[in-house]
Amino acid sequence: MKSIQLISNKQKNPECVQPERVTFFKQGQVMEAINEHNEMYYLFFYKQQFLTAVKTKSLKRYSYIAQAFSEGAIYEAPHPFIEALVTENQPLQKLSYPQLIKKIDHNHTKQEQAHILTFFESFIPKKQLFKEIKSLFYQYRREGKMFAAYTIVRELRDFAPKNSFVKQVGNDLSFSKFHTMYEEESQKLTDRDPLFAEENASNHLKISILENENRWIEAVSIHMKEISVHPTNEGYQTFINVVNHHFDENSHTCLLEELSRSLPSFDRLTEDLFQKYMHTRQLHKLSKLVTDQGVELDTSQLQALSTNLQTFDFTEHPESMNALMERIVAAHPENAEPLLEKYVKALMETLELEDISKRLAGFPRHFSIIEKVDRMNGIRDDLDQMQQLGEWYYELEQLDKALECFQLEMEMKPSDPKPLRWLAQVYQDKKMVHESKAYQQLCIDVQKWA
Numbered sequence: 240m241k242s243i244q245l246i247s248n249k250q251k252n253p254e255c256v257q258p259e260r261v262t263f264f265k266q267g268q269v270m271e272a273i274n275e276h277n278e279m280y281y282l283f284f285y286k287q288q289f290l291t292a293v294k295t296k297s298l299k300r301y302s303y304i305a306q307a308f309s310e311g312a313i314y315e316a317p318h319p320f321i322e323a324l325v326t327e328n329q330p331l332q333k334l335s336y337p338q339l340i341k342k343i344d345h346n347h348t349k350q351e352q353a354h355i356l357t358f359f360e361s362f363i364p365k366k367q368l369f370k371e372i373k374s375l376f377y378q379y380r381r382e383g384k385m386f387a388a389y390t391i392v393r394e395l396r397d398f399a400p401k402n403s404f405v406k407q408v409g410n411d412l413s414f415s416k417f418h419t420m421y422e423e424e425s426q427k428l429t430d431r432d433p434l435f436a437e438e439n440a441s442n443h444l445k446i447s448i449l450e451n452e453n454r455w456i457e458a459v460s461i462h463m464k465e466i467s468v469h470p471t472n473e474g475y476q477t478f479i480n481v482v483n484h485h486f487d488e489n490s491h492t493c494l495l496e497e498l499s500r501s502l503p504s505f506d507r508l509t510e511d512l513f514q515k516y517m518h519t520r521q522l523h524k525l526s527k528l529v530t531d532q533g534v535e536l537d538t539s540q541l542q543a544l545s546t547n548l549q550t551f552d553f554t555e556h557p558e559s560m561n562a563l564m565e566r567i568v569a570a571h572p573e574n575a576e577p578l579l580e581k582y583v584k585a586l587m588e589t590l591e592l593e594d595i596s597k598r599l600a601g602f603p604r605h606f607s608i609i610e611k612v613d614r615m616n617g618i619r620d621d622l623d624q625m626q627q628l629g630e631w632y633y634e635l636e637q638l639d640k641a642l643e644c645f646q647l648e649m650e651m652k653p654s655d656p657k658p659l660r661w662l663a664q665v666y667q668d669k670k671m672v673h674e675s676k677a678y679q680q681l682c683i684d685v686q687k688w689a
Contacts, residue, residue: 243272243325245280245292247333254333256280256292258321263460264311265438266351267358268324269304282331285347285355287454289328291339293362302360312460318497319490323456336363340371349375350387350434353394360398369399376408389417390432455485463494467501475507492519499528513540517547522563523556530562541570548578553585558598560585565601572603580608580635587637592616611635622651626658638665656682 244253256272268284272292281304283290298304314320325331334342336359343352353372360368372395379388392414395405408414420428421435429436437448442465449458462478482491492515495508502508509528513536516525525544529536536544545567553560564582568575579602586595596616602609615631618624629644642665648658659682666675 243282243331245282245333246330256282258316258325260313260315261318261321261324262307262311262313263320263457264307266354266434267303267307268457269307269311269358270321270324283358284324284328285343285351285358286452287324287327287456288346289324289331290343290355290358291334292331293359295361298361303358304361312464314460317493319486319493320456320460322490323485327456349379350390350394350432353391354434357394357398365399369395369402372398373404385413386417386431389414390434393421393435455481459485459494463498467498470502470505472507475505479511488515491515496524510540517543520551522548522551522553523559526556526559526561526563529566530559536566538570541567545571545574545578548581549574553581554588557582557585558589561598561601568602576606576608579606583608583612584635584637587635587640592619622647625651626661629658629661633661633665638669641665654685654688656685659685 242255242257244255246253254274256274259271259273261268261270266286268287270282270284272280272282274280274294278294279296280292280294282292339359343355347355353375356363356368356371372391376388376391376395379385379391392405392408395402396409399405409418424439433448437445440448442461446458446461446465449455449461459478459481462474462481466474466478482494486494492512495512495515499505499508499512512528513525516522516528544563548567560582564578567578583595583599586598590598592612592615596612599609599612604610604613611631611634615628618628625644625648629641629648632638632641632644642662645658645661645665648655649662652658659678663675663678663682666672666678
C-alpha cells in the first residue's frame with residue numbers, strides 16, 4: 240500500500256507515513272502508521288471522517304486507544320478498509336488541539352464532541368480533556384436540556400469514573416429518571432441518544448444505521464463479522480452487493496480472501512474465490528485455497544480447472560501447486576500428460592532434479608514425463624550419461640541446464656563432434672548467434688581432424 244501524506248500548517252512538506260493496521264471500535268477508527276524515522280503516528284477518524292494525526296512514543300494503559308486495539312475489529316495493512324478510509328478523507332490535515340476543538344465543535348453534536356475528546360487521553364492531559372467535556376455538560380444544563388446533559392454525564396462516567404464531580408452529578412436526583420431509562424434500554428433512547436442506540440443495536444439494525452449515515456466502510460466491516468459468525472446465502476449476497484458497489488475488483492478479492500479464512504467451507508464463497516482466481520489466472524492462490532484451507536473442489540470445478548490450466552502460466556510459485564496437481568491428475572488423468580509436462584518445466588526453473596523427483600512421488604508413474612524425470616534423476620550424477628541428460632533437458636526446454644551437460648560431455652570427449660553440435664543448437668535457440676557459429680565451426684574442425 241502507498242504511504243499516506245499528512246499535511247500540517249507547521250511544515251512546508253507533507254510527512255509520509257506507512258499504515259500498519261487499523262481498528263474499528265464503536266464509532267471511531269484508529270490507524271497506526273510509521274514514518275521514515277520509525278516513529279509511530281495514530282490517525283483518528285470518527286464515523287469514517289478524519290479528525291487528526293498524533294505522533295507518540297507511548298500510550299496510557301487504559302486509554303481509548305488501548306481499549307480500541309484490545310476490543311475493536313483490527314485489520315492489518317494492506318487492507319481495503321485502510322485504503323478506503325484514506326481515499327475518502329483526502330487531504331489528511333494534522334490539527335493542533337485548539338484546531339481540533341474548533342473542528343469538532345463545528346461538525347459534531349456536544350455528545351459526539353465529548354466522546355471524541357476521550358480518544359486523546361494519551362496525548363492531552365486528562366484534566367484538560369475533563370474540563371472541556373465538563374463545559375459541554377454545563378452548556379446543555381444552562382439551556383435546560385437535562386437529558387442531553389445526562390448523555391455527557393455518561394461520557395464523563397466512562398472517562399473518569401472515580402472523579403468526585405462525576406459521582407456527585409451521577410447521583411443527582413434530577414437525572415434519576417434518565418438513569419432508569421438506560422437501565423431498561425427504553426425504546427425512547429433510539430432517537431434521543433443515537434450513540435447508545437447504535438452501540439446496543441443488533442448487527443442487522445446497526446448496518447441499517449450505518450448505511451443511512453453513508454458509513455459504508457463500517458457497514459461492510461459489520462457485514463463481514465456477521466457472516467463469519469452466522470453465514471447464510473441471503474446475508475452473503477447482501478454483503479457481495481455492498482462490496483461490488485463500493486470496492487474495485489482487487490479490493491473485492493481481498494475481502495473475500497479475508498472472509499474465507501474464517502469460512503473455509505462456505506460453498507458460495509469458495510465458488511466466488513475459485514472463479515476470481517481462474518479469471519485473474521492466480522494459480523498459486525487457487526492451490527492455497529484448496530490445500531492450505533482444506534477446500535474441496537467439486538467435479539465441475541476440477542474439470543474447469545483442468546481445461547483452463549492448459550493455457551495458464553505455471554512459472555509463478557510452482558512449488559505451491561503440488562497438492563492441487565495431484566487432485567487434478569487423479570480426477571482427470573486424460574488431460575494430465577500435457578499439464579504435468581508444463582508443471583515439471585516450471586519446477587525445473589527453481590528446483591534440482593532430486594527435489595523435483597520427491598515432489599512427484601505422489602503421482603502415478605506411468606505418465607511419460609514422470610518416467611523421464613525418474614530416469615533423469617537416476618543418472619544426474621553419472622558423468623558417462625551427460626549427453627543423454629543434456630538431451631532430456633533440451634526436450635524439456637531447460638536450455639541452461641542442457642548447456643552444462645553438453646559442456647561437460649565436450650570436456651570429457653574433446654574429439655566427439657556430437658556435444659559440439661548440440662552446443663551450437665542450444666546457443667542458436669538462445670539467440671546467441673556468435674557462440675552458436677563458434678561451436679558450429681569447432682564441430683567442423685573436429686570432424687576434419689577425426
